[in-house]
Amino acid sequence: MRILSFILLSLLLLSEQQEDAHLTRERTRMVQTQIVARGITDPATLRAIGRVPRHLFVPAAQAADAYSDRPLPIGYSQTISQPFIVAYMTELVRPAKWKKALEIGTGSGYQAAVLAEIIDSVYTIEIVPGLALEATARLKMLGYKNIVTRHGDGYMGWPERAPFDIILVTAAADHIPEPLKDQLAEGGRLVMPVGDPATAQQLIVLTKRKGKITEQRLEPVRFVPLKRLK
Numbered sequence: 001m002r003i004l005s006f007i008l009l010s011l012l013l014l015s016e017q018q019e020d021a022h023l024t025r026e027r028t029r030m031v032q033t034q035i036v037a038r039g040i041t042d043p044a045t046l047r048a049i050g051r052v053p054r055h056l057f058v059p060a061a062q063a064a065d066a067y068s069d070r071p072l073p074i075g076y077s078q079t080i081s082q083p084f085i086v087a088y089m090t091e092l093v094r095p096a097k098w099k100k101a102l103e104i105g106t107g108s109g110y111q112a113a114v115l116a117e118i119i120d121s122v123y124t125i126e127i128v129p130g131l132a133l134e135a136t137a138r139l140k141m142l143g144y145k146n147i148v149t150r151h152g153d154g155y156m157g158w159p160e161r162a163p164f165d166i167i168l169v170t171a172a173a174d175h176i177p178e179p180l181k182d183q184l185a186e187g188g189r190l191v192m193p194v195g196d197p198a199t200a201q202q203l204i205v206l207t208k209r210k211g212k213i214t215e216q217r218l219e220p221v222r223f224v225p226l227k228r229l230k
């Protein structure tokens with residue numbers, strides 16, 4: 001009996017190891033075919049995307065598709081962005097270890113985890129209480145000690161922790177919230193999808209130099225709308 005349970009346990013561990021190896025291979029392939037192939041070159045971004053277990057950030061029913069080239073539903077009518085978009089936005093904010101980053105729209109916590117692989121100090125705000133709770137538990141379970149999560153309206157930013165070298169907004173609005181511009185540090189970069197939240201948006205990069213903000217317009221994108229607390 002004891003031998004039988006030993007054999008069963010060994011088989012179980014072996015199949016788990018094979019599953020892990022399979023997912024790691026899928027992730028490596030995703031980085032090559034979806035991200036490197038489309039022109040992302042920042043080594044820190046590529047390393048981060050290659051490390052974060054995306055399959056643990058999606059509902060179990062979606063895990064088999066975690067490394068496919070598209071956004072996925074995460075419940076509460078929200079989505080986790082396509083891997084390429086996460087990589088593209090990560091590269092755009094120019095992440096570095098010493099910087100302080102604020103993300104608006106925690107969702108699954110995936111983008112925050114990718115930032116936290118590179119940056120020492122990541123803050124993230126989510127407006128849907130269920131998602132905020134789930135992401136907080138997930139990030140803790142995965143051992144990310146450099147991410148501080150909060151439930152609330154990201155439109156107002158996080159004044160107590162400002163200024164931020166990086167502000168990354170992962171939900172769309174027809175303008176960039178004034179409080180976020182104010183909370184951008186000197187030399188900082190803010191990236192946000194701006195346009196009609198119901199149809200198409202464009203990625204905007206703001207840079208603050210000597211207190212002056214300059215704007216750069218990039219690719220067309222599609223994000224879920226930035227909500228407001230009533």
Ligand code: SAH
Binds near residue numbers: 105125126127226
């Ligand atoms: N970055 C996420 C995906 C973003 S989806 C990830 O990696 O999984 C956009 C998220 O923004 C949703 O979870 C949505 O609930 C949240 N959101 C919308 N409006 C918000 C607001 N005003 N403040 C904070 N979060 C908001």
